Amino acid sequence: MDAPAVNIKNRIHTSIGDKLVKIFSITFIAIIAIACLYPLLMVLSVSFSDNSVVAKKGFSVIPQKATLDTYVYLFARSGSRILRSYIVTICITIAGTLGAMIVTSMISFSLSIRDLKYRNAISFFCNFTIIFSAGLVPWYIVCSQVYHLRDTYFALILPSMFSVWNMFLLRTYFSSIPVSLYESARLDGASWLQIWWKVGLPLNKTGMLTVGMMYALNYWNEWWNALMFIDDKNKFPLQYILYNVMSNVNAIMSGRVPPGAAANIKLPSETMKMAVTIITIGPIIFLYPFIQKYFVNGIMTGAVKE
Amino acid sequence: MKAYTSYKKKNGILREFKKNHQLYLMCIPAIVFLIAFSYIPMAGIYMAFTDHKLLDGIFGSQFVGLRWFKAFFGVDTGSGTRFNGMGLKSVYNTLYINLFGLIFGTAVPITIAICFNEIKNKGFKKITQSAMFFPYFLSWIVVGAIINAFFANSTGMINRVLVNLGQQRVRWYAEPWHWKGIIITADVWKWCGYNSIIYMAAMSNFDPSLYEAATVDGANRFQMIWRITLPLLKPTVIVLTLMSIGRIFFGDFGMIYGIVGNNSLLYDEVAVIDTYVYSAMKSLGFSYTTAIGLMQSVLGLILVSLANHFAKKINDGEGLF
Incomplete structure (x- = not known):
C-alpha cells in the first residue's frame, strides 16, 4: 500500500x-x-x-x-418491539447471507473455469442487468402482484439475494486457484459439485469471507425493501424502526404537522434517538476491528481487476 | 455442406452441455434470481405506453403511445392529469447532486490517498484509516439520524454553537436551500474512506524506480506527487469518472430518503429522479412513473455504453465490464 x-x-x-x-x-x-x-x-x-x-x-x-437510563427506559417501554426487530434483522442477515453465498459461490466457481464454453454468454447475461433495468415501478409491481411478497419475510431476503458485483468479485478470487488442483479431483471421479464444495470453497476462504461480509452488511443495513413491501409492524427490521422514529421527528420539525396534531405525537428525546441509533448500528461497532480488513481486501481485489 | 456444419455446430452445443452440465446447473440458481428480479420486470416496461388500470392488468390496459413521455416534458396531453413540473426539477436535482458528488467524491479521496502515502507512522495510519472507513458501514438511516443530531432546531449541535457565538439559530429543517450542500457533504463523508482505498490500491502498483530516479535528480516530495503520482493516477480517475458519468441520471434513493425522509418542506429541493418516481408512483400512477424509469434506464444504457467505449480507448482495450 x-x-x-x-x-x-x-x-x-x-x-x-x-x-x-x-x-x-x-x-x-x-x-x-x-x-x-x-x-x-x-x-x-x-x-x-x-x-x-x-x-x-x-x-x-x-x-x-x-x-444507562435511556437504554433501560427504552427496553422497558418498547423492549419487545426492538427485540423483535433485532431478531428479524438477525434472521434475515443469517438466512440471506447463507443463501446468497451458496447461489453466488456456485455461479462464480462455475464461471471461473476456463473450460466452460459459454461462460462469456452467461457473464453478459449477468452484466446486462447492471447496465439496463426495468426501473422501480415494474419491479415493484412484479414483486408485489406476481410474487406476492407484500408483508412477507421473503420480501426482505429474496430481492437482494444475488448481486452481480459480488459475483464478479468472488469469481476473481476463484480464478486465482490453479486449475490443476481441480484436475486431479476430476481424475478421481469427483463431480463438479463435489469439487466446488470440497476443493474450491476451502481454498477460497478469504474470498468467501470477504463477499460473505459484504452480503451480511447489506442485509444488516436493509430497510429499502421494508419501505417498499412491509406494513406489518411485527416484520420491521431494525433500520426501518429507526427510519420511522426519524421520519416522525422530521415531519414535526418541518412545521408542516398542524400544532394540534404535533402535540399528540411525543417527540423522542435526544438521548432516546441516539440510543436507538446505537442499537441499530449494533454489532458492527464490536465486530468492526475484525471485519474491516476483509472489506479492504475486497475493495483492493475489485479495484486491481480494473 | 451447409446442413452438415449446422449439424456439427448443434452437436457441439450438445456435447458442451453433456460435458459440463454440472457446471451449467450450478449457474441456474443465480440465473433464476436474475430472471425473476431483473428480466421479468422488463416486460412491465410496456406499462409506459398504456394507461394502466389495476383491473385491466399490465397487458389489458389501453395503449396511449407516448402520452406519458410528453407529459413529463410538460406537453399538455389532455389526459386530465396535472403534473406539477417536479419531473424536470428532479432531473436537475439529480444532475446537480451527482455532479458535485463526483467532483468532491474524487478530489477528497485522492488527497487522502496521496497524504496517506507521505506518512510513515504505521500506528497513526492504522487508526486513521479505521476511522475514515467506518462511515461506509453505516446505513443512510443512521447517517440521517447523525445529521439530525447536528442540525436539529433546538438541540442540534450546530445551533448550539451558533447560539454560543451570539448568532441566530437557523431552522435547518424548514429552510430547503441548505440541503443540497448537506447531502453532498454526507455523500463525500460516507464514501471518502472507501474510495481512498481504491486509489491506494492503484498507487501500490506504481513502479518504485520512478521515485528513486526522481530522488537522485533531487526532486522533493511535492514535485514527485505533482509529476509522478498524479499523472500515474490519471487512468484510474478517468475510468472511475466514466463509470460515474454512466450513472449520472441515477440518484441515490437511500441517501435522499435516509437523510430527508418524508419531510415535505425539503422534498422539492432534494428530490432526485428515483425518489420522485417512488412518491409519484402512488399519486400519479404506475404508467407515468414507469415511463420516467424507462427514460432513465435508456439514458443510462447509452451513457454507460459510451463510457465503456471511451474507457476501452484509454485503457488499451480493457473496458469497464
Whole structure:
C-alpha cells in the first residue's frame, strides 16, 4: 500500500518543501479521520448521557452524568418491539447471507473455469442487468402482484439475494486457484459439485469471507425493501424502526404537522434517538476491528481487476 | 455442406452441455434470481405506453403511445392529469447532486490517498484509516439520524454553537436551500474512506524506480506527487469518472430518503429522479412513473455504453465490464 519509501538517509538536508508536505499530510488525514469518527463518538456519548443535562448543555463527546437510563427506559417501554426487530434483522442477515453465498459461490466457481464454453454468454447475461433495468415501478409491481411478497419475510431476503458485483468479485478470487488442483479431483471421479464444495470453497476462504461480509452488511443495513413491501409492524427490521422514529421527528420539525396534531405525537428525546441509533448500528461497532480488513481486501481485489 | 456444419455446430452445443452440465446447473440458481428480479420486470416496461388500470392488468390496459413521455416534458396531453413540473426539477436535482458528488467524491479521496502515502507512522495510519472507513458501514438511516443530531432546531449541535457565538439559530429543517450542500457533504463523508482505498490500491502498483530516479535528480516530495503520482493516477480517475458519468441520471434513493425522509418542506429541493418516481408512483400512477424509469434506464444504457467505449480507448482495450 505504501508508495516506495524514498531513501531519506542519503540526503543530508530534508528540504522545507518535504517537511511542509509531511505536515500538511498529517494534518489533513487527522482532520478527515476526526470528521469521520467524531459524529459517532458523539452519538455514543449522548446515548449514555442524562437527558436533562443534554437538553440543557447540548451534545458533547464525553458522556455527561453517564447513565444507562435511556437504554433501560427504552427496553422497558418498547423492549419487545426492538427485540423483535433485532431478531428479524438477525434472521434475515443469517438466512440471506447463507443463501446468497451458496447461489453466488456456485455461479462464480462455475464461471471461473476456463473450460466452460459459454461462460462469456452467461457473464453478459449477468452484466446486462447492471447496465439496463426495468426501473422501480415494474419491479415493484412484479414483486408485489406476481410474487406476492407484500408483508412477507421473503420480501426482505429474496430481492437482494444475488448481486452481480459480488459475483464478479468472488469469481476473481476463484480464478486465482490453479486449475490443476481441480484436475486431479476430476481424475478421481469427483463431480463438479463435489469439487466446488470440497476443493474450491476451502481454498477460497478469504474470498468467501470477504463477499460473505459484504452480503451480511447489506442485509444488516436493509430497510429499502421494508419501505417498499412491509406494513406489518411485527416484520420491521431494525433500520426501518429507526427510519420511522426519524421520519416522525422530521415531519414535526418541518412545521408542516398542524400544532394540534404535533402535540399528540411525543417527540423522542435526544438521548432516546441516539440510543436507538446505537442499537441499530449494533454489532458492527464490536465486530468492526475484525471485519474491516476483509472489506479492504475486497475493495483492493475489485479495484486491481480494473 | 451447409446442413452438415449446422449439424456439427448443434452437436457441439450438445456435447458442451453433456460435458459440463454440472457446471451449467450450478449457474441456474443465480440465473433464476436474475430472471425473476431483473428480466421479468422488463416486460412491465410496456406499462409506459398504456394507461394502466389495476383491473385491466399490465397487458389489458389501453395503449396511449407516448402520452406519458410528453407529459413529463410538460406537453399538455389532455389526459386530465396535472403534473406539477417536479419531473424536470428532479432531473436537475439529480444532475446537480451527482455532479458535485463526483467532483468532491474524487478530489477528497485522492488527497487522502496521496497524504496517506507521505506518512510513515504505521500506528497513526492504522487508526486513521479505521476511522475514515467506518462511515461506509453505516446505513443512510443512521447517517440521517447523525445529521439530525447536528442540525436539529433546538438541540442540534450546530445551533448550539451558533447560539454560543451570539448568532441566530437557523431552522435547518424548514429552510430547503441548505440541503443540497448537506447531502453532498454526507455523500463525500460516507464514501471518502472507501474510495481512498481504491486509489491506494492503484498507487501500490506504481513502479518504485520512478521515485528513486526522481530522488537522485533531487526532486522533493511535492514535485514527485505533482509529476509522478498524479499523472500515474490519471487512468484510474478517468475510468472511475466514466463509470460515474454512466450513472449520472441515477440518484441515490437511500441517501435522499435516509437523510430527508418524508419531510415535505425539503422534498422539492432534494428530490432526485428515483425518489420522485417512488412518491409519484402512488399519486400519479404506475404508467407515468414507469415511463420516467424507462427514460432513465435508456439514458443510462447509452451513457454507460459510451463510457465503456471511451474507457476501452484509454485503457488499451480493457473496458469497464
